[in-house]
Amino acid sequence: MIDTHCHLTFPDFAGRVELVLEEAAAAGVTGAITISTTSRDCLSALEIAGIHPNVWCSAGVHPLYADKGPHEWDNLRRVAHSDRCVAWGELGLDNHYTTPAPDVQRRVLGEQLAFIQLCRHDGLDLPVIVHCREAFDELIPILRESGLDPARIVFHCFTGGPDEARRVLDFGAMISFTGVVTYKNAPEVREAARLVPDERIMVETDSPFLSPVPHRGKRPCVPAWSRDTAVALADLRGEVWEDPSDPEGGFHAAINRNTARFFGIPTGTTP
Secondary structure, eight states, X not given: OEEEEEOTTSGGGTTTHXXXXXXXXXXXXXXXXXXXXXXXXXXXXXXXXXXXXXXXXXXXXXXXXXXXOOOOHHHHHHXXXXXXXXXXXXXXXXXXXXXXXHHHHHXXXXXXXXXXXXXXHTTOOOOEEEEEESOHXXXXXXXHHHTOOGGGEEEOSOOOXXXXXXXXXXXXXXXXXXXXXXXXXXXXXXXXHHHSOGGGEEEOOOBTSOOOTTSTTOSSOOGGGHHHHHHHHHHHTTOOSOOTTOTTOHHHHHHHHHHHHHHXXXXXXXX
16 A cells, blocks of 8 residues: 655655655555645655655645745646656645634635646646645635546545535545544544545555554654554444455555555555
8 A cells, every 4th residue: 555645855754764665665555645735845755756666746835834935836837747746735724723824825725726727727637635624614615616626636634523524525525534543532533434435535644743543642653654544444444454355355455446546656566
């Protein structure tokens, strides 16, 4: 499997990326997507993806970095043109914190969505990774009005409950879960995880954050631990992890199919 969302450019992994990837491979996590947070960080993400054949990257501005402009959209375009870049984002809205101000987040989101649409018209069409924290009521209508294909949008690090999950599914997007789904104090997330159809679910770490049980409280979280979350999700959903009688059966095969379909990258082995 692949860790579909981590941040290998963060200081936690400075000088350690190769070791982290080796540890992941030993755990059966054969690749990772390192996610951009700014229009400068995306260049570092592309550099890491260019060095490591089992790492891909994204290009986008995180809502919590919306006030860290000026935003160099041409950098995003440059990264997105590489075959190592497999998505836009992460982008969206975050109402958990008071800064950046909501109007700043909305403005940068609007600019970013307009930029993505412009790139689409030029033939650069990538799926979109969305950050949505306590902002479902506001963000889903914005995404709907953007004209983006909901089937090519994933709500990453889902921390809502079943009502929010139904809204995302009714919209038509994918949902991705982190180690939060393994926490006993997140029953609403666990309930939501039971609702998502097999063909609409993905797994990630969001490392260096949100270490899953049995690693909870350890920092940094590492891509290898995406497997712990995935196995816990299978158990939570009452599904087998792997079906020895059917290579295409089981939760493991399902999340690999979803990752391959959504991001267009191999999942079974290191390329």
